[in-house]
Each structure stands twice: as C-alpha cells, then as structure tokens.
Amino acid sequence: MMRRLRGTGVSSGIAIGRIHVLAAKHDEVQRYVVKDADAEIARFRRAQDRALQQLKQLRDKAAKDFGEGKAELFDTHQLMLRDPDYLESVEGLISSSKVNAEYAVHSTAEQFAAMFRAMDSSYMQARAADVRDVSSRVIDILQAPAEADGQQEADAQPQGEPYILAAQDLDPSETVQLDRSKVLAFVTAEGSANSHTSILARSMGLPAIVGIGDELNEDFDGVYAIVDGSQGELLLDPDAETLHEYQSSQQRIEEHRRLLQELKGKPTVSSSGQRIRLYANIANPEEVDNVLANDAEGIGLFRSEFLYLESEDFPTEEFQFNAYKQVAQKMGDRLIVIRTLDIGADKQVAYFGLDKEDNPALGYRAIRICLTQPEIFKVQLRALLRASAFGNIAIMLPMITSVDEVRRSKAIIEEVKTELRAQDIEFNEGIQLGIMVETPASVVMAPELAKEVDFFSIGTNDLTQYTLACDRQNQKLHQFADPHSPAVLRMIEMTVTAAHKAGIWCGICGELGADLTLTDTYLRIGVDELSVSAPMILPLRGVIRGR
Template identity: 50%
Template sequence: MEQIKGVAASKGISIGSVLLYQTGDPKVSKKQTNDVLGEIARFEAAVQTAVATLGELHERALQTVGEKEAAVFEIHQMMLEDLDFLEGVKDCITSESCNAEYAVQQAGGQLAEMFAGMDDEYMRERASDVRDVSARVVRVLCGCDGNPLEGVKGQVIVAAEDLMPSETIQMDTSKVLAFVTRLGSKISHSAILARTMGIPAVVGLREGFDTLKAGQEIIVDGFNGDVYLGPDEKTLAHFKNERDLYLEKKRVLRSLIGKRAVSLDGKEIEINANIGHPADIALCEENDAGGIGLFRSEFLYMESQDFPSEDFQFESYRDILQKMAGKRVIVRTLDLGADKHAPYFKLPHEDNPAMGYRAIRICLRQPDIFITQLRALHRASVFGKLAIMFPMITSLKEVLEIKKVVALVKCQLDEEHIPYSKEIEYGIMIETPAAVMATDLLAREVDFFSIGTNDLTQYTLACDRMNASLSELYDPRNLSVLRMIALTVRNAHKAGIWAGICGESAGDLELTGLYLKLGVDELSVSPASVLEVRNKVLHTDSREVDDSMLNLYTV
C-alpha cells in the first residue's frame, strides 16, 4: 500500500478504481494558410458555437448545482466576447498567416499566463477559466467537443491533470465516486463544483499523481487530502467505517434544520453565513443560516471590468435582501487591497500590502467610490433588514469620518426624495490590535462589532497568513488572540451593543464552547458549516469550559 498527499478540496471518502482522464487543450500544430479571412471566419463560427454550448451548460448547472456555481458558465461566455481575446486571436491569424486552432492556443495561453502571474490567489485561479474557454473553442474547431465520460461503465474515481469547470459539470455524476488531480487548489471552480455536488476530491497531488494507474483500487480521503493506493484489508475496513459514520453524521445534521442554537446551559447564539456572491444565498437557505453575517461586497468589484455603478450595486444588494426575506444581512463595505485586487483601481505596488492601502483607507481617501456604494446600500435597505459593516478600522477618528460620510449620503437621498430604512445597523470589524484596544471608545459610536479573526490573528502575531512557511505560527487559538476577543466582547456588552465573529475561527468547533462562555452573540461561518456549529452548540455546556487562562491578567 502507498499513501500520497494532496490538498483536501471536497469532504467525503470514496473507494474505487481509477479512470485516467485526459484533459487540457487538444494537441494542435501550427499550419500556414493562404486564406486568412477564411480562418478568421472559422474562428468566429467556433466562438458562436462555444457560446451556445456554454448557454446549455449554464442551464444544466442551474438544475444540478444551483445559481452560484452555474454563474461560471456565464463568465465563460463573457470571456468569449472579450475584445482583447478576440482581437488577439485575429491578430495572430493575420500576422502569422496561421490556422485558427493554433492562434486560439497562443492568444489563450498568453492571457492565462497573465492571470497566473498575479499575486491574488483568486485571480490566479482565473487562469484555468481562460484555458477552459480556449480549449473549448479549439475542440469545436477540431470537431471533438464531446461528453467527458461517454462510454464509461460503472462508477470510477476520475484522475486528471486538472479539471475544467465545463468538464466537471458535463460528467455523469452517477458514474463519479471522486476526483483526484495533479494540479488545482481549494478555490478552483472545479473544487467548488465538487463540494457543491457532494463529490469527494483531493487536488494538488503534484508528482504523487504519477504513481496512479488505470484500474487501480484507491481510497480518496477528502477530509485530510490523502490518497491510498492498493489499500490492504485493514485500511479498507477503517475507511469504509469512516465513510459510513460521515454519511450518518450528514443525516443527523440535516435533522437540525429549524432548531435554535441553544447550549445545554441555556445560552443562545446566532449562527449566520459568510458569502461572497448573491448566488450563495441558495446555500444559506439549504443550510438554514439565521442570516448573512458577512457579505463580501468586494467581489462585485473584482468581477467587474470597471467601477460598478450605483444602480448595478443597488440591484445586487436588493436581490440579497429580498431573498433573505427579513433575515439580517450584514454587508461589508469595499475591502480591496492586500490579497484582493481589481485592475482598474490601479492600486500602487506595495512591499507589504497586508498593512498598506486597503479597505476603509481606500474608501476614505477616494470618497466618490465610497459614496456610490453607500448610496446603493441605503437605497436597497427598504427591501429587507440591512446592516452595514466597515472593515480595517484602527482608530476612533476613522469611525467619526465614516459617520460624516453616511450622514452626507442620507442628506443626499433625502433631498432627492429617495427612501431608505431608518433601522439600518452600522458596525465595524475588529481585526486590528489598535481597534481592540480602543473598543471601549468605539463601542459608543456603533451598533455592533464583528471580529475578523483572520486579520486579527495575523496582526496580533506579526505573522503573514498568506505565507505558507509561517503556517505553524499562524494560530487563531493563540492566547493573545483569544484575550483580544474576550476584551472586545466585554467592552461591547458594557456599551450595550452586540459582538460577533466572522473570521474562520468562528467555525472552529474546538472554540465554540469558549465563545459561548465569553458571551459572543453571533458566529458567521461558511454556509456548509452552519449546521455543524449548531450541532456543537446544542451539545455544549459552557459552564464546563475552562477560560481561566484568559483572566490571568486584567484586560
């Protein structure tokens, strides 16, 4: 038996035989042509065919994985209408007098390399979208755009160099036990699709992928990112038992839908969901989230080619509020910078972007952008229960400046006779040590705190959370971080406001009991974690939690 290590991309355990699936761009060679106009016409026809096919895939994805994941195929359609891509292909055909297939590969490859070289992980993953789109057009030109698993009998574990979103969604899921890939990351579209479809997946096997053989029996552990080749009887028995336990756990969690999150000692806590796109609401509903504790509005900017207009933003916020049907929706204002970028912002290069020009600093220095977003949010507020949250606060001065801008926006809307809710809650993220140490003052100016433990951990421990070599130092359970959370909650309650946690540690089941004991009012987690956290709360007695280490010193 051999064990190889990858990245856990989708939970679950599968046991089965390997199907080595050949993916990627069809192999084409450069051919000279005397009919440049004819090749351009072939290319344009192939693009139209590809657009039509993507429309069909979008409809199929809506039925199988929902609106959020289906959106990728709309994005691919837009890519095929992108002038840089279209003109790049035509210029290559014209300047090199070459065949359309070769030109598509060249232009698509250059565009993919541009994305792959970006600092932001989200943008780097968009390189796979470009490759997917290019490969689709080439397959149409070559006449080989078929079903990926056509002719496969029985159930298999699909092993591939990488999987494009279109390949993933076209597969007959009744035949797929799991996915394993040499490349890929947890945030690739195919990994997201695998999670949505409930198919276990391990990606990023790298050189370990070369040890896989067609027809070989393997175990895929989507919890730990392990793949076992030729497992012995003891290992098989162990993982069959783990698989059955997991399926039973999923059944039990579904039974918690509709129940309040009340601990054994009677403490109730609100459990909400973090989302980054209006389409994510379907997952919130499916997992019975109490509301949206964090809507990352920067994705509206990252998915746009230019600054999103007030009307565009208004429609997005209105859509969310209407779909949440009276449940509270907390929208975080623009949080670009650091690891999130939109090229048209033209943000300066920084040696230390995590501590640079980002989030509220951009909004206060470029108030036209800030006012546009705040106007859109206030206009949408009449359609539901809205709360607005401001990130990356370091001082009372910033909060007072924000309140002036909010007052200006309300004055504008009043003068224009545009209605907005008078019940909007205004809160701030507590994610810097500076904010923590001023929580007694800040609490007097806002309606709530939401603790962003990702950045709070990073700044407290002077540890870049994006630096893999420092992963052992980056610890949200560090005593100093937990004391900062305790101080924040204490000062919030003294001022009569509520305090929640929206960072990754909100979903850490080892900390749930401590958060209950500290009096945390709300936890906002990924939609898939809502029921797991609720289950933990229901089986926890916070009186039994030892929090003595937090009180060794007066804070």
Template identity: 50%
Template sequence: MQALKGIAASNGIAIGKLKLCVKLDDKIAKKPITDVEAEIKRVESAKEEAEAALNRIYLDALKRVGEENSMIFQIHIMMLQDDDFFDAIKDCISDEKVNAEYAVWQAAQQFSTMFAQMDDEYMRARSADVVDISKRLLSCLDPNLDSGLDSLKEEAIVAASDLMPSETVQMDKSKVLAFVTEQGSKSSHSAILARTMSIPAVVGLCDAFSSLKDGAMTIVDGSAGDVIIEPDEATLKEYEQKRDAFLQHQKDLQLLKGTKAVTKSGVEMEINANIGHPSDVEMVLENDADGIGLFRSEFLYMESDDFPTEEQQFEAYKTVLEGMKGKRVIIRTLDLGADKQVPYLNIPKEENPAMGYRAIRISLDRKELFVTQLRALVRASAFGKLAIMFPMITSVEQVKEIKELLNQVKADLKAEGVAFAPDFEIGIMIETPASVILSDLLAKEVDFFSVGTNDLTQYTLAVDRMNPQISSMYDPRHPAVLRMIQMAAENAKKAGIWIGICGESAGDTELTRFYVDIGINELSVTPGTVLELRRTVQQLD
C-alpha cells in the first residue's frame, strides 16, 4: 500500500482501477515525408475538423457546466484560428520535411513555452490552452492520439499528467469514477469543471505521480487530497464506509428541498443559483434554489456571429423569468472583454485585458449596444420578478449614467405602449477595491450589492488565479478580502439595502458563518451546491 498526497480539488470518494493515460510525448513519432503539400493539406483539414468539434463541445458544455465554465472553448476556437500558430506548423513541415503530427506538437511546445514566459498574467494562462487545442488537432490527424477519455469502456479512475478542459468536460460521468493529475491547482479550469460535474478529483501530485500504476486498485479522496495505491483490506473497508457515508449524505440533502436556510437562532439566508444559459433553469429548480442570483447574459453574444437583437435577448430573458415562476432572477448586463472575447466587438489587443476595456466600460462606451440590452431586460420584467445587475463598477458617476439611460429606456417603452414592471430592483457588483471603498456612496444609488469574490480577490491581492506560479497566493479567505466584504456589508446595512455574494467563495462552507455574522443576506452558487449550503446554514448556532 502506498499513500500519496495532492491537492483536494473536488469532493467525493472513489474506489476502482486506475487508467493511466500515456503522455503524448511518448506517442508522437518524427517521420520523414516527401509530399509537403499533402501534409499541409492534412493539417488544414484537421483544423476544420477541430474547429467543428470545439463548437460542438462548447454548445454541449453550455448545457452541462454553464456559461462561465464553457467560455474557455470559445477562447480555444479563436486560438485555433491564429495564423502565427499555423504558419509555425507549416514551416516545420516544409523546412524539416516531417509529418504533420510531429510539426503540430513542436509548434505546441514552442508556443506554450512562449506564453508561459510572458509577463502578462492573462497571456501566461494561455499556455495550457495551446496544449489543449494541439491535442485536439492531433486527435483529428490520428485517432490513435486521442486520449480516449470520452469513450471509456469501463469504470475507472483516470490519471493523467494534466487534463485539459475539453477532456474534462467530455468525460462520461457514468464511467469516470474520479481523476488525479500530476499538475494543476484547485483553481484550474479542469478542477472547477470537476466540481461543477461532481467528479471527485485530486490534482497537483507532482513527483508522486510517477508512483501510479495502470490497472492498480486505487482510492481517491477528493475531499482530503489523498490517493492510495493498492490499499490493504482494512484501509479498503474504511474508505468503502466513507464512500457510502458520503453517498448517503448526498441522499439526505434531497430531504432539505422545500425548507429554508435559517440558522438555529433564526437568521434567514437566501440561497440562489448562478447560471449562464436558459437551459440551466431546470438544474436550478431541481436543486430547489430560492431564485437566480446571477444570470450571465454573455451567452447571447458568445453564441452569435453578430450582435444579438433586442428580440433575441428579450425572448431569452423572458424564458428564464417565466421558468422561475415568480422567484427573483438577477440578470447581469454583458460582461465581455478580458478572457471573454467575441470577434465582432473588435476589441484591440490589450497588454492587461483583465483591467482593460471590459464589462460596463464597453456598455457605457457603446451605448447603442447597451440600450438594446436594457430595452430587452425592461420588457422582460413584465414576465417575472426581475432584478438587473451591472458589473465592474468603479464610480458613482457610472451608476448615475446607467440610471439615466435606464430611465430613458422606460420612458421610450411607455411612449410605445410596451408593458413592463415599474418597480424592479437594480444593483451593482462589488468586485473592485474602488467599489468597496465607495460602497457608502454607491449604496445610496441602488437596491442591492452582489459581491463578485473571484475578481475582488484577484484585484485586492494582485494575483492571477490561473497563473500556476502564484495560484497558491490566490486566497478568497485572505483577511484583506474578508475586510473588503465586511466593509461593503456594513455600508449596505447602513443604507438599508441587501447584499449578496455571487463569486465562487459563496459556496465555501468555511466562510458561511462569517457571511452570516457580517450581515450577508444572500449567497448565490452553482445549482449543485444549493442544498449543501442550505444544510450548513441550518446547522449554524
């Protein structure tokens, strides 16, 4: 028996045989060729096939893991269309007279290294994405180079040097018991996807990964970060009991449907769900969320080749509002830019896109785009309990400008005889240090705050959570981040408005008591986390 320690990435316990995925480096051979043109045509055909496959994966991911987690595949499609990358592949084929597979892998290593060494944090995060799209190309060139994870023949614990997002999202949950990786962090794309899909996972085994054996009986404890190879009888029995207890716990959570998240001392917390597509409403209702605390509207722009019309947006918002049957739905206006790009926006390349032309900055700069969305939202308010939320706010002036536009939209619709709810709420995301510091003034302008802890943590600590060199410094529990949240909560209470949390740490049960204590009124999480969080609140004294 051998016990290994990694990073706990996704809760749950799995017991089964290990499927060890061979590194591509060991499978790609360098072969001489004579027909350069034919080999280049193979690459071009593979590119078309890979692009079509990524589009299918993206649409499937929207339904399975939501809009935010599926955005990575839109980035991959754009990277796949990069001329420099394909010029490097063609040059390698022409200059060295080698096979397409070898040329793709060489270009992948070259570009991945180049991205990894860049100063800009966003660009460094693209290093793993280059490897992912290259794997996709290779599987199109030669099916034998496919990871095979989407067509496992029997249940297994999957072990790989690293799992790319496209590999993770395509996993057959009925076959994949768990996964372990040599690389990765708790905040990597694959780890986040594993949690969304409820697959136990341990990542970042590092040197201990070499101890794994294909076909070996293995235990994975995704809650503790433990991987046990060839367990003895006593250990096996112990973990079988733990697994059964975990599964029973999941069943017990179902009994909480229809109840409220109220502490033993009578403090009630609203538990809502984050979604990114109208199709996610089914999951929200299935998990008995109190409402939708964050509906990301970007999917309308990411799924289209051009700006979505007012009517297209109206129908999407109306569908969700009607589907929630009177429960509140908070819709965030478009938050494009940074890592969510659409070609037709024509956003110039930026040195630091995370702090650049994005979100409300685009909306207020391109008012015709913003007004179209506001008209669709206000019209939809007649079909349910709507609240509108604005992202990336850094000043009171921005909020006043938004309200002026919103009032003009209401006046125009009234003049046109279009029905809408007169009293829907408006709020802002607290996700920048500026919005926290100004929260006493901002609270006078809106009906609610919603703290986006992902960006607030990133901006407060100056840490890119996708940068593996410093990802350990990305800490939503950092005292500075918690003080920021507390300051916003105090100012919200003074102004008589409510405040919620919609970032990933809303589901961190280690922080639930803190949120209750400082007066947070609402937590919005992935649909699958709603019942666990409700249970946590109910158990608080």
C-alpha cells in the first residue's frame, strides 16, 4: 500500500527508483581511560593531519565538480579543524580526564554543535552540521585501520541501477563524493534547507528532501519510491496511477528545461512590447558563474552581509574590495547592485557585539548600525567605491525609513569620495545610489525618497512582515503572513508609481519577485526589474515573453 511522507523540499525535481539506505555512523562513541595522555594527544594530532589532507582532496574535487564557491566550504572545514578553541577543548579533555581521543572529539563536536544550534541566525544554526562532519571525519580516521583512505562514504554506495539515497543525515563531504551517475535523489530524516548539504544538492541538480523525521528508517532499503523535491514528498510503493502521473510530470519537466535553454540570449519582452530586466540575487562572488550560466542581465541584490557572516572578524577593506572587484570584472558592463551590510534581526554576528533584543526585527540593524557606527560603514564604502572603477556597480541602502537617513548616508559617502580623491584612487564618480523599500514608512515617503536616489528595490520579505505585523521567523504565523495580501500588493504599486513620477526605476528583489502567479501584476503596474535566484531567470523570461 502506498505511503506518503513529508519533509522539506530543498532541491526541486522528480526522481523515481529504489531506495538505498545509508547506514548510520557513530551512534555511540565509547569512552575509556588512557594511561598516557601525551601519547593520546599525539594520536589525535596525527588524525587531525590526515583529516586536513582528506579535506584538501575534497576541496579539489568540489572545485572541479561545482566551482570555487562550493569548494570554499572545505576551506571552512579546515579552519574548523585548526580552530584554537576546538583544539583546546579536545586536547584539554584528553589531558585532564585521561579519555580516549575519539571520545574527546565526539564530546567537543556535540558541545560546539549545541552552541551553533542555540544561535538566532539560521545560517549559523546550519553550521552545527559542519562541525559534526569535520569531527566525524577525525573519528573515522581514529577508528579505521592504518591503511584506510577515508573514502568509506564513496565505497558504501551500491553498484548497479541508479537509486534514491536515504540517510539519517548527509554530511557535505558525503554529498560531494556521491556518484552522480548513480544517485537519482536523496532524502534525509534530519537536516535543514540552509545546510551546505542542501546547497550542494541544488548545485548537483538532484531532487532532495530533508527533515522527513524518524519514520525514515532502514526498512525502506530496496523499496520503490518517488521523490518530489518541489513538494517535499516521498511516496513509497506508489500505485500504478500515481506512478504514471509522476512519470508524465517528469517528462514535462525535462521538456520544460529544454525549452528554457532555448530562451538564453532572448530579450525579456512581453508580446505587447513591455520590457522587464531580469537580474539575479547572490550572497558571494562564487555565485556569479551560476548567474551568467542562467543568462541574468545583471545582479539586483548582492547580499554583502554574507562577507561578514562568513568571517571571524570585521572583513577588511582589502578583502571586501577584492570580492566586489571579482564580481564586477566577471559581470562586465552588466549592473551589479550591492546592498550595504544588513546585519541584525535574524543575521547575528558575534564580533559586532550586538545586545540581545526582545524584537530584533524592529531593532538595531542594517542602516541603523551603519549610521551610528560610521567607522564600519566607511570601510565598506571605500571598498565599494574602489571596486566601482572595475565594473558597473551600484550601492543600495537597506532598511531606510526616512529622508534624513538617506541624506546622512549620502554625506558619509561624500566624505569617503573626498578621501579617495585626495589619495588619487579611482572610482566611478557617477555611481548609482538606491534604497531598499521594505517598510511601510518608506512606501509612504516614496515620493520624497525618490528625489534623493537613482532607484528603488522593493524587499518583499520584510515589506510583508512589517505591513502585516507578522514575524516572518514565527512558524505559527505563516497562514497570516500572506505575501499576496492586497495591502502588500498595494504597497508595491504605490512604490512603483512614486518612482516613475520622479523619473527613477523600481525593481523587486524579495522572494515575491519569482512568484510566477504575480508576473502579470508586475507587468500591469510597470515594475522595471525583477531580481531572483539564478535558476528562476529563464522560467520568468518564458512567462513574460508569453504575455
């Protein structure tokens, strides 16, 4: 009898085949007393060195298969394994408690993972899986025979027909080593949409579901199943009618992909002659290759805060300059809209030293940090302006609620420009400046704000949150936080109207921009630009050209 299990779909698509269940690892790590703590520490360090060698090999493989952006994950893993606090914890346990290295590593991993899971940021919470992955690798080496090469994950994959891989969870290192010619999809009992494993699944083009729960177990091995990555559904023992329905859907998806490839290089113009520019959202320079592969006309949102989130201290001017310059040079003359740091709310960074807030979404964040700590803001602005000499960069300010905030920001930008001129450092004197419209205040003040800037970009995620007074991090409010609310759509239309009256352009860079059910609405109200995830560029182009 057919069973239907639900989880979180993290990579779309349909896969049909038999399930192979990957055996769980390290259910328990034995603790025992060692006589010579120094010898045990030396044993741990040998395992650490070997793990670092393996991570370097994985980095090379990831760079070859997925590009430098995804490969940097394993740079992060190497940094974790060299982290002084991590090493001090492992070696301290061995020294003080005379415990075996495996137990010390396992205990440290659980401690660090719990610390990450307790953080407010979903990005940082997902790092718990990374520290466990790194530690699991060291434990494997400590427990394996001396001649083992650390490739157990790859060797464990079955031969023969392609299969659906099921596991309690998948580490990023296991995911990278999957034989893509054999794996049709994967499903896991645990995991999150923000994990590196989920990101890799999307890069591989594999349908994937995480968080199915304890119902996913070893009894599923060999069971014929369907994975619907879009809906987050796993169908076990499908009946003939359901199987035929999904096989037809699978064929339609493949045909759709083929047709979309034919849209590359075509203008995004409706049948009535209305043009919308299709840009892409990115979080780091490594995503640019995917932006170009999907034929985006520019980058409408570079979330520069990820340069801060992924650093252990404030990123230097030179570090940021190189990142922005790399994107500018790759994109050529295409526009790159870089949002200044949007730290705070759900994106917390320890080294900023921000106080715990009862309501961080309404708190000290984004432009409020920049205006009250201009020394941080100026470092980023210098990097942005310097990089503007190498491409078509625009600066965008987040969380603007008043004309005064824009004018104060412009004054700081002018100070930085004056400094650069005095140092004979080149930058684009005509660089565009825009703002995010993501609060009711900025919508109401849009006619006045439009006189101060060159463009608007509507952040629909926060605009929905603030317009409807619904915390978008609160799972219980999803039924109330309706982004299709007439109030939200009216806010968007008011913003576009105000922009056009002032002679500036207006785009959308929030999740709603990729909502194909609203494309006709955007055409009707005259939205100039949509910035979406790179894989949505061609589907959107197809819809617009068909209107």
